[in-house]
Amino acid sequence: MLSRVSQKSMSNALRQSVHLRSATITPTKRSFTSLIGQTSYINAQTSSLNNSIYRRWASTSVPVPPMAESLTEGSLKDYTKAVGEFIKEDELLATIETDKIDIEVNSPVSGTITKLNFQPEDTVTVGDELAQIEEGAAPEGGAAPATSTPTEAAKEKAPTETAKVTSSSPAAPKKEAPAAAPASTPKKETPATSSATDSFTPFARNESRVKMNRMRLRIAERLKESQNTAASLTTFNEVDMSALLEMRKLYKDEIIKKTGTKFGFMGLFSKACTLAAKDIPAINGAIEGDQIVYRDFTDISVAVATPKGLVTPVVRNAESLSVLGIEDEIVRLSHKARDGKLTLEDMTGGTFTISNGGVFGSLYGTPIINTPQTAVLGLHGVKERPVTINGQIVSRPMMYMALTYDHRLVDGREAVTFLKTVKELIEDPRKMLLF
Structure with a gap:
């Protein structure tokens, strides 16, 4: 049996042990709690940093x-x-x-x-x-x-790397230049021989190859498609431009002063074609499968030459516009074409095409149909030629006109009648006011 002193000593020892154990455990809990808080703070800062970096490098x-x-x-x-x-x-x-x-x-x-x-x-x-x-x-x-x-970078890479290698490599010992040949040694003269690469003429015979741009490839494809599809036939006529030139001479300055529009030929020819198409609707029609499409409107495609190729922007509802209205639209589209600003809407559609090669000096030619259209009118240069009028030979400014049409839809009689109507309207522009 333990004595009172021994029991008291054991009790004190037990209390000290519990106190030490409590003192040891409490700081550990605090450190753990503090560590959790610090970890949460670090995670929040890392997330904020990641978001900042993401925003910074987002592409x-x-x-x-x-x-x-x-x-x-x-x-x-x-x-x-x-x-x-x-x-x-x-x-x-x-x-x-x-x-x-x-x-x-x-x-x-x-x-x-x-x-x-x-x-x-x-x-x-x-x-x-x-x-x-x-x-x-x-x-x-x-x-x-x-x-x-x-x-x-590809062009600059080679010389840059060469320069680096040269500058970093150790200097190589200089080699002495070979000694000059003795003056007494005569030079051997080699006979002139022509190599296989020498030209067989004294003139330059160089060639250059340029990749076709997409527009030119598309033009080639469409023209060949037109040639393979349409039964093309061309009829010709000539028109006396005296009345039109006189009209233009009388009013061009006044028109420019009032409207700023340059009075040319295309407006009058376009208007004449829209009037003639009312009498011959097949000219403005199209073949779609086994059906013929007739239209009560005329969207005229105007051929415009650009550095990339020929484009055909469209004058919408030309039959409803005045001569000057058509001129304004043609000038606007021509400027857009030469500046490369045409949109798909400017070029989509078109029921009839007019191509004026006369501005380049053309005298005679046969235009090709702009599929899926049925006909195209080709205009040419105005030349002074002797013609017979009322039994008298006189000099008149004359122009050849060519109408190429799809013979599957347009008969020869209709094509000739259409071209003859255009001729009559141009030779007497006052008739356009009667229709």
Whole structure:
């Protein structure tokens, strides 16, 4: 049996042990609680940092935009910016050349260009990623310094690397130049021999090859399709331009002063064609399968020469416009065509075509039908020629006209009647007021 002293000593020892154990456990709990709080804080800061980094490096993809129902691809013409340059929202980024028009791609956001995925003349398809832009404000002091484009980098890579190798390599011992041949040694004269690559004439015979652009390829395809499809036939007539030239001489200055419109030939010829088409509706029609389509409107396609090829913007409802109204529309479309600003809407449709080769000095020619149309009128140069009028030989400004038509739909009688009506209206423009 333990004594009272022993029991008391054991009790004190037990209390001290419990006290020490409590003192040991309490700080551990506090440290654990503190550690959890610090971990949560670090996670929150890391998440905030990640979000900041994500916002900083978020890139916007710039896709190839939709073109038209019949167009799904084109050729990249060029980029206006290089990698590293800043671009504003809605600023032009790239131009895509299609079979019909050039499509401009604008930047959807403001930021720095981080990636360009294609080279000029590469084929791009609707939906392809053209570029990536890192969103952000313009850097201070202007746009960021532009890095070289992929093409330029390839050109500069070789000489740059060569320079690095040369500068880092140890200097090689200089070799002495070979000693000059003794003066007494006579030079051997080699007879002149003609190599296989020498030209067999004293004149230059160089050749150059240029890739056809998409518009020219499309023109070639459509013209061959027209030749293979339509039963083309051409009829001719000549028109005395005296009355039209006199009318133009009397009123052109007044018209320019009042309206700013240059009074030319195309407005009068277009109006004459719309009036003649009312009498011969097949000229303005079309064949679709086993049906003939007749129209009560005339959308005239006007052939315009551009550096890329011939385009045919359309004057809508020419039958409802005045002569000067048609002139205004032709001038507007011609300027857009030469500036490369035509849209698909400007070129879609067309029921009849007029091609004026006379502005280039053409005297005579047979135009080709612009499918799926049925006829095309070709105008030529105005030349002074001797003609017989009332038994007298006189000199008159004459023009040859050529009408090419699809003989599947238009009979010869109808084609000749149409062309004869146009001739009569041009030789006496006052008749246009009677219809």
